[in-house]
Amino acid sequence: MEKFTRLTSVAAPLAEADIDTDIIFPARFLLLLDKAGLGKHLFHERRHRRDGSMTDFILNTPPFNEARILVADANFGSGSSREQAVWALADFGIRCVIAPSFGEIFFSNCFKNGVLPIVMTGEAHANIMAAARTGQPFSVDLEEQTLLLPNGPALNFDIDPWRKRALLLGLDEIGSILADDEADISAFEARHRATSPWLFLDDGRMDQFLSQGDGK
Amino acid sequence: MTARTLYEKVWDSHVIKNYEDGTSLLYIDRHLVQEVSSPQAFAGLVAEGREFRHPAAHIAVADHAVPTTNRHLPLPEGLAARQVARLKDNCERFNIGYIGMNVAQHGIVHVIGPELGFTLPGATLVCGDSHTSTHGAFGAIAFGIGASECECVFATQSLRQRKQKTMRVNLIGKLSDGVTVKDIILALIAQIGTNGGVGFAIEYAGPVIAQLSMEARMTLCNMSIEAGSRVGMVAPDEATIAWVSGRPLAPQGTLLDRAVDHWKSLPSDAGAVFDREVELDVSPLAPQVSWGTNPGETASVTAQVPDPAMEGDPVRRQKMERSLAYMDLKPGTPLEDITIDRVFIGSCTNGRLEDLRIAASVVSGRKVADNVAAIVVPGSATVRLQAEAEGLDRIFREAGFEWRDSGCSMCVAMNDDRLKPGERCASTSNRNFEGRQGLGGRTHLMSPAMAAAAAIAGHLIDIRKLETLH
Numbered sequence: 001m002e003k004f005t006r007l008t009s010v011a012a013p014l015a016e017a018d019i020d021t022d023i024i025f026p027a028r029f030l031l032l033l034d035k036a037g038l039g040k041h042l043f044h045e046r047r048h049r050r051d052g053s054m055t056d057f058i059l060n061t062p063p064f065n066e067a068r069i070l071v072a073d074a075n076f077g078s079g080s081s082r083e084q085a086v087w088a089l090a091d092f093g094i095r096c097v098i099a100p101s102f103g104e105i106f107f108s109n110c111f112k113n114g115v116l117p118i119v120m121t122g123e124a125h126a127n128i129m130a131a132a133r134t135g136q137p138f139s140v141d142l143e144e145q146t147l148l149l150p151n152g153p154a155l156n157f158d159i160d161p162w163r164k165r166a167l168l169l170g171l172d173e174i175g176s177i178l179a180d181d182e183a184d185i186s187a188f189e190a191r192h193r194a195t196s197p198w199l200f201l202d203d204g205r206m207d208q209f210l211s212q213g214d215g216k
Numbered sequence: 217m218t219a220r221t222l223y224e225k226v227w228d229s230h231v232i233k234n235y236e237d238g239t240s241l242l243y244i245d246r247h248l249v250q251e252v253s254s255p256q257a258f259a260g261l262v263a264e265g266r267e268f269r270h271p272a273a274h275i276a277v278a279d280h281a282v283p284t285t286n287r288h289l290p291l292p293e294g295l296a297a298r299q300v301a302r303l304k305d306n307c308e309r310f311n312i313g314y315i316g317m318n319v320a321q322h323g324i325v326h327v328i329g330p331e332l333g334f335t336l337p338g339a340t341l342v343c344g345d346s347h348t349s350t351h352g353a354f355g356a357i358a359f360g361i362g363a364s365e366c367e368c369v370f371a372t373q374s375l376r377q378r379k380q381k382t383m384r385v386n387l388i389g390k391l392s393d394g395v396t397v398k399d400i401i402l403a404l405i406a407q408i409g410t411n412g413g414v415g416f417a418i419e420y421a422g423p424v425i426a427q428l429s430m431e432a433r434m435t436l437c438n439m440s441i442e443a444g445s446r447v448g449m450v451a452p453d454e455a456t457i458a459w460v461s462g463r464p465l466a467p468q469g470t471l472l473d474r475a476v477d478h479w480k481s482l483p484s485d486a487g488a489v490f491d492r493e494v495e496l497d498v499s500p501l502a503p504q505v506s507w508g509t510n511p512g513e514t515a516s517v518t519a520q521v522p523d524p525a526m527e528g529d530p531v532r533r534q535k536m537e538r539s540l541a542y543m544d545l546k547p548g549t550p551l552e553d554i555t556i557d558r559v560f561i562g563s564c565t566n567g568r569l570e571d572l573r574i575a576a577s578v579v580s581g582r583k584v585a586d587n588v589a590a591i592v593v594p595g596s597a598t599v600r601l602q603a604e605a606e607g608l609d610r611i612f613r614e615a616g617f618e619w620r621d622s623g624c625s626m627c628v629a630m631n632d633d634r635l636k637p638g639e640r641c642a643s644t645s646n647r648n649f650e651g652r653q654g655l656g657g658r659t660h661l662m663s664p665a666m667a668a669a670a671a672i673a674g675h676l677i678d679i680r681k682l683e684t685l686h
Contacts, residue, residue, distance in 0.1 A: 198467035
């Protein structure tokens with residue numbers, strides 16, 4: 001995973017609540033099989049007219065077409081679990097999203113892809129949105145957990161320590177679990193199998209049952 | 217011992233280890249795999265040279281991209297065919313149970329999991345799909361995850377998680393005639409908001425629960441995510457145990473007895489403390505319909521399209537204005553005056569046998585209005601075959617509905633079942649987002665009874681006026 005340490009960029013203001021992941025990445029593009037190159041479909045309906053021409057959506061409008069930070073509103077990334085929403089943001093170049101609240105699955109998906117979601121509420125969020133509109137650059141420092149607005153004070157933000165570490169180091173979470181926790185998983189599995197054997201389907205019943213269908 | 221909630225009991229029994237920062241490594245018993253969220257997860261596994269930890273804990277089915285017509289034919293060449301083929305290939309490569317499109321057990325992941333007895337009380341179950349909350353109806357911790365987390369479950373059978381706060385939703389009162397569980401959940405979302413459940417695992421409780429079938433409980437838990445909560449649960453009771461017993465993958469014999477003893481210990485203890493309590497009296501509820509572009513933008517069918525000018529919060533007002541513009545609705549219009557072009561009965565929310573029975577009872581002996589094209593898409597082949605055995609397909613067809621094969625269909629519009637730009641649909645699905653049912657399409661969410669009534673009337677209508685319909 002790409003590391004996240006520091007970032008300086010203009011921040012695109014998107015002052016609209018309830019931007020769901022269907023808006024961020026419409027379902028018809030979910031048929032694509034790869035993670036790469038999805039940025040062209042980011043906010044597809046907002047960025048493209050039906051005749052194919054580009055709209056004046058904020059991410060089409062200089063200087064925000066080069067923004068690496070997005071300032072969004074409440075409940076950003078709600079709805080579908082599609083990680084394509086994060087892949088598309090990252091491919092477009094957005095590495096940090098600031099909003100008062102996020103859809104939970106989207107929020108979690110961000111951290112798997114080197115994208116930093118920051119929760120900012122109330123007056124702080126309003127100030128950030130206003131500052132974004134100036135088109136002046138913001139600076140984000142993950143190590144220090146600070147967000148520096150143009151001509152403003154540094155604002156502190158919260159982040160789970162393990163997620164911070166994963167972003168800073170670009171950690172492969174699966175690799176970490178396999179390296180550090182494998183013995184614990186095996187020990188748990190043995191206990192779990194003893195106490196709740198009905199939760200384990202390795203008695204061949206699944207195979208028997210599936211062989212009844214042709215699986216075509 | 218401290219009194220614990222249902223969620224806490226299931227959580228505690230699946231903690232592999234607690235990390236110093238308060239997060240936990242949670243063991244995942246079951247994983248439902250579908251074609252949309254898995255290709256990149258399989259590819260990641262291959263790229264790292266990793267293996268499945270426990271292949272028998274996973275079961276796969278293609279539900280989103282499959283067509284609901286002409287299933288005897290090969291899929292037309294294209295992206296959907298490639299995606300479905302990729303899932304099958306990946307399952308063969310890693311020895312994962314795969315349910316093909318024309319197998320009698322095919323269906324939407326959230327319909328077949330419970331049907332097969334793959335979904336069990338007290339289990340942890342995940343799927344790369346946000347409506348995985350459905351399975352919480354059995355007293356499981358079930359939640360939607362992203363593709364990276366799917367890959368993590370493939371390789372480690374675990375996920376690093378922070379325990380959620382708990383919210384109890386107490387449902388009291390008695391449902392009036394014509395009002396169903398879909399109206400309860402839509403009204404709840406309108407009450408607490410589409411992010412009202414963020415950070416919480418919801419437990420639905422109260423005297424109304426005992427009146428709800430397992431199908432109805434699944435509808436309830438299914439839409440927890442539309443209130444922002446990944447997890448929605450109902451404590452297992454006799455109805456749960458009766459439903460699970462005898463399912464193909466459920467425990468049998470003495471193992472079932474042991475499991476049942478355990479399941480009976482799962483309901484929240486008296487005195488268990490929830491971080492938030494919400495009460496909803498269902499007695500005064502009227503049938504609900506959505507008017508906007510998220511499920512919280514919902515009102516009683518007896519109401520009018522709301523006026524953004526009356527909304528004090530500027531962000532909310534702007535959202536309402538945008539919703540009404542997208543939906544092409546004017547403030548003050550009675551909701552019942554809204555004419556529709558399409559009706560969709562189906563989805564993981566309302567594609568089960570009970571839903572189809574209710575809808576069939578509404579349309580029986582009546583005709584779909586001339587201005588409406590209506591389809592019924594059973595949530596699974598099992599549902600379809602049961603419905604056909606009861607003659608429901610005939611009732612729908614005679615009324616002018618199309619009767620289709622199982623899949624997600626027009627809930628997500630990834631196959632050919634979709635609205636054209638500007639078309640308006642009465643839908644039993646779960647999301648009325650912009651473009652959800654097709655580019656430029658407009659969705660009104662409602663119960664199967666209400667969607668069926670709308671099909672007959674040609675416009676939104678209060679199901680309680682059914683006798684006036686011809």
